[in-house]
Amino acid sequence: MIDRYPEGKQKSALIPLLHLAQQEFGGWLSAETMDYVASLLSIEPIEVYEVATFYSMFNLQPVGKHVFEVCQTGPCMLNGSDQIIDYIKQRLNIGVGETTADGMFTLKTVECLGACGYAPMMQLGIHYREHLTKTKVDEIIEECRNKQ
């Protein structure tokens, strides 16, 4: 990965490495994980902390097995994203930013994901789940439960 950058510019690998680390270590970045990444790139831990805290995709607290990232920006709002968010809160009995007691689901609200024409929608893992309805949400929750 470091070969992608000119000599001495390996710090550019930081964000890609943090994505990998988050994937590897339970979907979030602990201080230990971040210190480890710092050591891989020969940079100071603070240089990692300051980047991890800036970008919204990095989770600095543990998350559930399945993270629902629901878009709440304008165009999605016009197509009912508020209702979908309320429905998920109700079905999973959690608030925004919270994780279910069994550690299965976390609900995050996020900003525009670039799927405005297919609203309302969410990101789950690497894929987008679009054209959401209450029924579709139920199906996704089932699908996640069955993945055990």
Add this chain to the structure above:
Amino acid sequence: MAKKLLLEKAHVEGIRYFDVYRREGGYQAVEKALKMAPNDVVEEVKKSGLRGRGGAGFATGLKWSFLAKPEGVPRYLVCNADESEPGTFKDRYLMEFIPHLLIEGLVVASYALGSNRTYIYIRGEYAWIVAILEQAIAEAKQNGFLGKNILGTGFDCEIYVQRGAGAYICGEETALIESLEGKRGNPRIKPPFPAIKGLWGCPTVVNNVETLAAVVPIMNLGGEEYAKIGVGRSTGTKLISACGNINKPGVYEIDMTISVEEFIYSEEYCGGIANGKRLKACIPGGSSVPILPANLLLKTAKGETRYMNYESLSDGGFATGSMMGSGGFIVLDEDQCVVRHTLTLARFYRHESCGQCSPCREGTGWMEKILQKIENGDGVKTDIDLLWDIQRKIEGNTICPLGDAAAWPVAAAIRHFRDELEWHVNNRELCRKQNYGLAHYADEIHVPA
């Protein structure tokens, strides 16, 4: 329209793969360009009148000509695939369906600019598209269009995909560069411009996905032919991503001579307002550009037809017009609340502010709080004037345009929808249960004879 320049082959089966793309005429632009001198390729792009398709609309050929070329210093081309402007999803479409078009454009542009290492900075959330792009890059390389000594010309080029991690501000070119360097996405003060001092201090050009994809038809047709399409300084075609309360949301490639009315109501495009509702308002170019009521959207303040091009959408300035912007066309029907919509945008800008500049860092949060108050039915009369005052103090007082982008939607909402805001303030209980509705927003403006 006659022929699509970008999306014509987007739905050919297998177009995502090199052999099909090549069979359909792909990579001819590379063959043509690499027989020319790099500066001649820049000249073709200048002749084409291509304007940056990310939102700012700056003349691409001119931007390329600014690139400094000091001896012994590497130069970089960076593709801005950070697409995060609310309402915009056209770059995603292009990359998902016809990735080789972008790769081909990147090879031509890298050659023209002398970039041996070219980066595609793609927003982190487009996670599944990374594999699509990397596959296309690998195929191009296997077939001799990337790597060392491309087509025997001695030109070396590698393209790398770099993921972002959730930051709208990284769509701003200097913040993007900071992020590519492994840092927080704080925009830099310009000058120096990236063309002089950009990535790792080296001369850099940052261009939007669609802009770079357009380089392919420009090479294939020639700059002059490309410039014949469209009108005035709106040459070539534009991708519009239409969303909101319309029957057929999606990405459309348009000739910029069509009217806004045709774009909204024709079956060829948006197919009209969904559920038989009436048009109330529209943000024609991504959330940062002014929202217009129906009566200023379809016609200018002078009563002339408004067209889907840069000049026409800007007719009237911000007093009565808007902008082409990114082409994120957001449509609101009669049941939508402009206050609520503006609130979601205020929340967006507050979330995305990098925090460097006080007017933006403090102002975005402040505007969000006031709009939330008004939306909840807790607003007071002076809140509206306060909002106007805050946005005015952000605009122009920041290092980067995010401040302006946060100010403009609020300014436009007050300018064109003040009575809706006042209705919220004056009807505290009622506004929690009902929306203001269409009111006079679709009424034709009386144009003096």
